Amino acid sequence: MSITDDEARTLLRESALRATAPRLAVLRVLAEAPNPLSHTEVLECLGKTDWDPATIYRNLIKLRDAGVALVASHAHGMDRYELAHGDGHHPHFVCEGCGRVACLPAGLTASMSMEGPWATSIQNAMVQLRGECPDCLAKA
Ligand SMILES: [Zn+2]
Ligand SMILES: [Zn+2]
Known part of the structure; x- marks a missing residue:
């Protein structure tokens, strides 16, 4: 998924953020990435x-605080960010081999339905599947 400059500006304006050049750039990188990205990525x-790395980092935090981006994974002690809108709540796969974090289709955990006091908790849970990704399995 990618967004145009106009869409990025609208998104920032709706979140009451100024559309600075580095902020727009970070937003576009997150929108184009198929997976959540760490600061380094x-x-x-x-x-x-x-722009220095600290500027980019501050913008990631700003986007997160404004709800434009979210931390999709804390795997390996690293925060990885992705845009908050898009295909909504979906699980992530964390590879124990190469460390990559991949977005999985939302439908995968849609069947995890439940009634009772835990229903909402489970619906909003951050699902992280762990194992070896297809690339690492192929190498093994
Ligand atoms: Zn892997
Ligand atoms: Zn994701």
Whole structure:
């Protein structure tokens, strides 16, 4: 999924954030990434820029605090961010081999329905599946 500059600006405006150049750039990187990204990965995607890593980090935090982005995974002690809108609540797969974190289809856990006091908790739970990704399995 990718977003246009206009869409990125609208998204920021709706969240009462100013559309600064680094903020727009971070937003577009997150929108284009198929998986949640760590701060380091965002820097890699941005390539060579005039912004220092601390600026990019502050913008990630700002986007998170405003609810535009969310921390999809804390795997391996690293926060990985993705846009909060999009295909909504979906589980993530954390590879024990190479450390990648992948988004999985939301339907995968849709059948985890339940009634009673835990129903809402389970619906909103951050589902992280752990194991070896297809690439690592192929290498083994
Ligand atoms: Zn792997
Ligand atoms: Zn995801």
